[in-house]
Amino acid sequence: MLTIGQLAAYAGVTVAAVRHYHRIGLLPEPERDRSGYRSYDADAVVRLIRIHVLAAAGVPLARVADLLDADAAGFARGIREIDARLRAEVRRLQEARTRLAQLAAGEQLALPASVVGYLDRLRAMGVAEGYIEEERDAWILVAAQLPDTIDEVIAGKHRDLDDPDLVRLYGLLSDALSWTVDDPRVVEVADILDRINTRALASGAADELGLEQGLIDLLDSRMLASSPATGRLIELLEERGWRGWTRLRRVAAISGRDS
Numbered sequence: 190m191l192t193i194g195q196l197a198a199y200a201g202v203t204v205a206a207v208r209h210y211h212r213i214g215l216l217p218e219p220e221r222d223r224s225g226y227r228s229y230d231a232d233a234v235v236r237l238i239r240i241h242v243l244a245a246a247g248v249p250l251a252r253v254a255d256l257l258d259a260d261a262a263g264f265a266r267g268i269r270e271i272d273a274r275l276r277a278e279v280r281r282l283q284e285a286r287t288r289l290a291q292l293a294a295g296e297q298l299a300l301p302a303s304v305v306g307y308l309d310r311l312r313a314m315g316v317a318e319g320y321i322e323e324e325r326d327a328w329i330l331v332a333a334q335l336p337d338t339i340d341e342v343i344a345g346k347h348r349d350l351d352d353p354d355l356v357r358l359y360g361l362l363s364d365a366l367s368w369t370v371d372d373p374r375v376v377e378v379a380d381i382l383d384r385i386n387t388r389a390l391a392s393g394a395a396d397e398l399g400l401e402q403g404l405i406d407l408l409d410s411r412m413l414a415s416s417p418a419t420g421r422l423i424e425l426l427e428e429r430g431w432r433g434w435t436r437l438r439r440v441a442a443i444s445g446r447d448s
Contacts, residue, residue, distance in 0.1 A: 190228035200237040207237065215240055215254055247275055299329045301336075303343040310347070314356065317363040323415055327408055334404055342398060354381050368418035375418045379425035386437050400435070408435040 197204045210216035216237055219227045236257065243253050248271055256267050300308075308321055308328070332339045349355050358381045361374050368375060400408075412434050413419050423434065432440045 190230060191234070193227060193229070196229040196233060196237060199234045200241050202237065202241050206241075210237070210240060213250060215250065215257075247271070300325070300332055301339055303340045304328045304332055307343050307346055310350065311359060314350075314359060315363065316359050319366055320363050323366070323411075327411065330404060330408060331398065331400065334400060335398065352385065354385050357381060358385070365418060366416045368416055370418050370421045372418055375422050376425060379422055379429060382426060382437070383429040383431065386431060386439075390439060398436075405433075405435045409433065 191199070193204055193207055197207050200207075207216065211218040216233065219229060219233070221227050239257055240253055243256060244250060248256065248268075252267065252271060256264055259267060304325075308325055311321055311324070312318070331342075335342060358378065361378050361381075365374070365378070413423070426432070426434075426437070427440070430440055431437045
């Protein structure tokens with residue numbers, strides 16, 4: 190007959206594990222002898238070894254008792270079920286690792302490659318990282334709503350960069366986040382946007398992404414919160430006959446336009 194320590198040693202587990210298996214009913218707890226000690230026989234060693242092998246193989250302890258008491262067919266069926274669960278868990282963990290790798294890649298987590306390439310082009314033009322981060326977050330929202338057409342939209346944005354006015358616009362906006370309301374560059378940005386959108390309207394190429402109004406409102410509010418100068422820019426655009434930001438609309442120009 191064996192003490193609990195000897196039992197644990199034979200099975201390759203700790204005494205604490207044996208006591209845990211007693212508490213959850215996996216391993217029957219023998220009565221104490223007249224000296225107050227519990228003693229274990231060979232059957233206890235065999236059962237403990239089987240418990241340990243199953244647990245080490247990834248079988249949940251809640252299923253171990255059923256498997257220990259099952260016949261050969263039931264045991265095989267139970268093992269197949271557990272294996273299927275483990276394979277599903279492995280796939281979930283692999284997907285989690287893939288997403289973590291994407292997270293480490295930054296922009297590629299939530300953006301298609303076409304948008305990442307466009308942002309890289311802006312970087313190559315010298316646009317400041319702070320402004321690119323603002324544009325990146327806006328594109329995350331747009332790409333989520335336009336998954337089937339975002340590549341086409343970005344292709345058009347690349348073509349737009351052939352316009353010197355747009356290149357100049359990005360050069361100005363690069364550090365616009367720090368502008369004050371009376372910065373003279375706000376007027377120049379309004380003039381450039383006026384020219385770009387007037388040409389687009391005349392050519393029938395006005396920018397219509399097909400975004401829901403709720404998202405447009407969200408993007409506009411984000412832009413307004415990005416810099417103290419953005420409110421003044423919106424006023425200047427209205428004076429030039431435009432309303433909005435994400436979706437500029439032609440309206441009657443307000444009199445008293447700044448020169």
